[in-house]
Amino acid sequence: MGKPPNLYSFPSADELAASLRLFVLDAQNSALERHNVFRVGVSGGSLPKVLAKALLEANNGEGEVQFGKWEIFFADERCVPLNHEDSNYKLVKEEILDKIPAEQGIPKVFPIDEKYLDDVQEMADQYEQTLVAVFAARDSVKLPMFDLLLLGCGPDGHTCSLFPGSPLLRETDAWVLPISDSPKPPPKRITLSLPVASHGIKIGFVATGGGKKDIMKQIFDTEEGRQLPCGLINTFAQERVSWFVDYPAIEGVSFPARRGSL
Numbered sequence: 001m002g003k004p005p006n007l008y009s010f011p012s013a014d015e016l017a018a019s020l021r022l023f024v025l026d027a028q029n030s031a032l033e034r035h036n037v038f039r040v041g042v043s044g045g046s047l048p049k050v051l052a053k054a055l056l057e058a059n060n061g062e063g064e065v066q067f068g069k070w071e072i073f074f075a076d077e078r079c080v081p082l083n084h085e086d087s088n089y090k091l092v093k094e095e096i097l098d099k100i101p102a103e104q105g106i107p108k109v110f111p112i113d114e115k116y117l118d119d120v121q122e123m124a125d126q127y128e129q130t131l132v133a134v135f136a137a138r139d140s141v142k143l144p145m146f147d148l149l150l151l152g153c154g155p156d157g158h159t160c161s162l163f164p165g166s167p168l169l170r171e172t173d174a175w176v177l178p179i180s181d182s183p184k185p186p187p188k189r190i191t192l193s194l195p196v197a198s199h200g201i202k203i204g205f206v207a208t209g210g211g212k213k214d215i216m217k218q219i220f221d222t223e224e225g226r227q228l229p230c231g232l233i234n235t236f237a238q239e240r241v242s243w244f245v246d247y248p249a250i251e252g253v254s255f256p257a258r259r260g261s262l
């Protein structure tokens with residue numbers, strides 16, 4: 001039995017962002033030592049705004065974000081055009097990519113291919129092929145291993161586009177899965193499968209605001225919460241998982257949180 005996930009809590013978004021920055025830098029530097037590239041899977045929702053603060057504003061001189069060596073993938077994506085309001089790519093682009101100072105380099109970004117917007121299965125298959133091309137063929141590695149996965153937690157405990165009770169949670173083979181009836185709009189999406197989402201070298205969750213406190217209590221303090229998608233990643237990835245939360249998001253949570261430090 002490994003160690004439990006790390007739960008770090010902060011009084012303010014600024015303090016959370018500063019620690020998240022250190023966490024990302026640490027993952028980046030280890031990855032660059034290993035293979036001179038940093039492969040990151042990012043989510044949409046509330047995450048990109050916090051991540052932008054961490055990467056672009058919270059610089060205390062403790063290390064450089066080397067965006068030129070980043071490869072950015074999407075932990076999940078909505079099957080909409082890349083310039084659509086619901087697109088996770090658009091969100092990440094506007095919050096982060098468009099604001100990177102030129103001297104920090106240009107990341108290589110892997111958005112979905114808009115050609116397949118009408119066919120979610122084809123979209124998922126094509127995105128999986130993108131991962132195969134980067135992470136090695138499926139017959140040589142069982143699962144792609146991201147250097148870092150940065151995930152959100154929905155108020156129902158979903159993460160990526162893996163929703164509570166979904167049969168997709170039982171998938172053991174595919175790397176990327178299609179969804180045509182997401183309970184949260186828009187209905188058509190693709191998502192990393194649970195085995196891939198649990199397989200990152202490091203996995204960082206960000207959850208902020210009082211709207212998350214009920215689900216955080218379930219995930220960390222109850223048996224049924226451990227069966228929710230976020231809870232399953234905690235169980236499978238254990239100490240490879242670190243949660244970055246603000247105090248309102250963990251009000252009433254009994255699981256021990258480390259306050260204000262990494």
Ligand SMILES: O=C1O[C@H](COP(=O)(O)O)[C@@H](O)[C@H](O)[C@H]1O
Nearest residue numbers: 043044045046047152153154160
């Ligand atoms: O639909 C989605 O929701 C989750 C959670 O979003 P949040 O706004 O509650 O943080 C997000 O992580 C995912 O990428 C997105 O597609």
